[in-house]
Amino acid sequence: MVAATRTSTARAGLERDDVVQAALELVEEGGAEALTMRKLAAALGVTTTTIYWHVGHRDELVIAVIDRLARQLAQAPVVGRTPRDRVLSAARNIWTNALAHRNVTALASQVGATTLLELPLEVALVAEFEAAGVRGPAARDALRSVLMCIAGFLIGAWRPDDASPAPLRHGALWSTVEDPAIAPATVEAMAEPPDVERLFTLALVAIVDTYLPAAAHPETAP
Amino acid sequence: MVAATRTSTARAGLERDDVVQAALELVEEGGAEALTMRKLAAALGVTTTTIYWHVGHRDELVIAVIDRLARQLAQAPVVGRTPRDRVLSAARNIWTNALAHRNVTALASQVGATTLLELPLEVALVAEFEAAGVRGPAARDALRSVLMCIAGFLIGAWRPDDASPAPLRHGALWSTVEDPAIAPATVEAMAEPPDVERLFTLALVAIVDTYLPAAAHPETAP
């Protein structure tokens, strides 16, 4: 929030950065659909046309918002002693970051600009992959696999808030299943909310170990 | 497409099923954003109000569309001799199905009703998990992990079409990276488009093997 309401048709003293910053706050608080040209204009005490003058179309505004958040994001430190631990740490940084700024991440995902938001973290992850012996096309495939996995678990982690219409939630639909091939205990288990954090960790480890050289990760315990 | 243009204010002979069917065709051809009350009305040679009379709000229309596709979907057969192969086959059925009807799947994903679309396939997958010895909460976690993984790779498989603004595509952004910790060959590899199918297969196997009892899947080759 930069300026308050204004009456006369005078100068608002706005700069492009102020508009983008206000838009960023709007998205962080109210989600992607809260970013409306008119709402943004109202928050700045200004008319929509002013926004067009400063930053242009909504698409440009959106990528400006993403770019701004990307710049002000602290690059989380990678921890761990073994190469495998460091890879997992770097990957988890992307996950944690996306969760912390879920609204902007969702916005970036909608316009296909997630990389713009997370490039430094992706670079850090690839660096750790290379340190672990994964290079070239293999490092690219490993990165992409981890990113897609993160994307999937993200939408899994978002859903609970969205509160999709009660009768078609996952658990509700499964509670109607009566199949002789499926144990009642399993159907019952479907009603419980997922522990996304734990499931993500398991999946991440599984995928990372797929790409790490066999020597880098422990075989099944003796 | 059911009826053509009409002029007088007479009876169109529409039924709820006709409206939903036309909406389904609209989505399958033009994507989620092609499903507009006015466009649907025009396709039926009718006014928007008529749609409201037959099926109600847009949300109800959307879940009706999803439900209709779900009913007319053939339940793909599960193949494979070993329990592990059958689990992978059942999981791949969900993936293939989602790709074949990507527009409706995307629509379902937006409103959080993917399970409504894929419930029979999910049930088949869980049945195979149980046949492989994974039951109760473990089967639930396995299912959810596979579903989230599929969701992530789906948006990875969709992106290429969307044609996000050229300068912020994945490869374009990575081509600007100059980091001493990253080999040039790796940066170069990022420019190539992903082989989503292969990456998905690897990730799926990794996740499935995480949940299957150790005896069910082969250890690393000797």
Next chain:
DNA sequence: AGATGTCTTGCACACTGTTCAAGTCATGGT
């Protein structure tokens, strides 16, 4: 013939992104 319930229409409202001509202001050159 008249009434009832099933459909269908036209019009309207609030909201979205976007554009255009016109206005106000500060700062420059003459």
Next chain:
DNA sequence: ACCATGACTTGAACAGTGTGCAAGACATCT
């Protein structure tokens, strides 16, 4: 001092979206 240029801002408008209301047309039953 004047006024011209460019930086900013405004009001009104257009097309498109989902949605609701009052009223009309039709088939069928009484």
